[in-house]
Amino acid sequence: MRFLFILLVFCLPISFMAQNTPTIISNPKLANLLEEYKSLIGENDENHLFSESLTGNEIDVTSEFWDTSRIRLDYNNDVTYPINIQFKESNYVSPISRNKVVTSRYGWRKGRAHRGIDIDLVTGDSLYAMFDGVVRFASYSSGHGNTVVIRHFNGLETVYAHLSAYGVKENDSLVAGAYLGKGGATGNARGSHLHLEMYYKGVPVNPEYLLSFDENNEIRSQDIWITKTWTRPELHNSRRQSELELFSTEEDAIASMNKPPRVYIVKKGDTLSRISSRNQVSIAALCKSNHIRKNSTLRIGQKLIID
Numbered sequence: 454m455r456f457l458f459i460l461l462v463f464c465l466p467i468s469f470m471a472q473n474t475p476t477i478i479s480n481p482k483l484a485n486l487l488e489e490y491k492s493l494i495g496e497n498d499e500n501h502l503f504s505e506s507l508t509g510n511e512i513d514v515t516s517e518f519w520d521t522s523r524i525r526l527d528y529n530n531d532v533t534y535p536i537n538i539q540f541k542e543s544n545y546v547s548p549i550s551r552n553k554v555v556t557s558r559y560g561w562r563k564g565r566a567h568r569g570i571d572i573d574l575v576t577g578d579s580l581y582a583m584f585d586g587v588v589r590f591a592s593y594s595s596g597h598g599n600t601v602v603i604r605h606f607n608g609l610e611t612v613y614a615h616l617s618a619y620g621v622k623e624n625d626s627l628v629a630g631a632y633l634g635k636g637g638a639t640g641n642a643r644g645s646h647l648h649l650e651m652y653y654k655g656v657p658v659n660p661e662y663l664l665s666f667d668e669n670n671e672i673r674s675q676d677i678w679i680t681k682t683w684t685r686p687e688l689h690n691s692r693r694q695s696e697l698e699l700f701s702t703e704e705d706a707i708a709s710m711n712k713p714p715r716v717y718i719v720k721k722g723d724t725l726s727r728i729s730s731r732n733q734v735s736i737a738a739l740c741k742s743n744h745i746r747k748n749s750t751l752r753i754g755q756k757l758i759i760d
């Protein structure tokens with residue numbers, strides 16, 4: 454009995470961490486031992502122990518642009534649009550265990566870019582890794598406060614900011630659902646919340662384009678194509694969720710990028726703020742697309758690019 458216990462506890466995890474998992478599982482003796490082992494440790498722990506080997510994450514995400522000194526990396530514009538991200542699962546693990554209430558969204562906020570979403574929490578709430586990955590950054594940064602950045606195996610990075618305590622350190626390998634630390638209000642945060650950002654090769658992506666932040670924890674598409682629109686905060690409003698137009702094929706994404714821009718012709722009495730609210734586009738985006746300033750005088754008949 455003692456021998457069996459030693460075999461189960463020490464040999465099985467090592468066997469299952471080996472790369473060639475399918476061969477091991479097809480061995481009936483080991484399959485039986487796995488069943489016994491599972492009944493000993495309980496089903497729940499099994500996911501955490503084995504998900505790394507079972508999902509076949511053999512890619513070394515630390516081989517390129519692995520910089521543990523900063524949150525956002527500069528890939529020297531090594532990104533082409535539309536960006537493709539693939540997910541293996543159809544769900545993600547929620548970063549918090551309570552219901553997610555998004556209090557501020559990706560977009561323009563008080564004249565500045567808000568490159569993430571804010572999820573309400575109570576200081577001390579546990580935070581969890583949303584997908585398998587490796588911790589690239591775990592330290593303090595002004596603004597973000599105590600922050601953990603995880604690089605996932607599909608190239609996506611998730612950033613968890615304003616933590617009150619760390620549960621991981623740089624270069625730690627994590628499975629989805631692993632404990633990261635505790636939520637808080639460190640850095641530039643008014644009230645406790647999780648400020649959550651997502652990057653692909655240093656490009657910020659609106660998290661709500663990729664994932665649903667409700668009780669379903671859904672990945673919008675296992676194969677998703679990101680146009681520039683979903684990376685530019687000035688095209689979104691932090692106070693409301695942007696209308697979702699999902700691209701799950703490269704063709705659809707390219708077609709949308711090649712669409713001619715919407716044009717608005719200035720009428721009598723128009724102001725930038727009126728045009729902004731009637732066309733669901735921020736003043737910042739109008740200024741940027743039309744090379745004008747917030748206080749520029751508009752002429753009747755002037756053509757403005759809306760997006």
Ligand SMILES: [Zn+2]
Nearest residue numbers: 569570571648
């Ligand atoms: Zn925020």
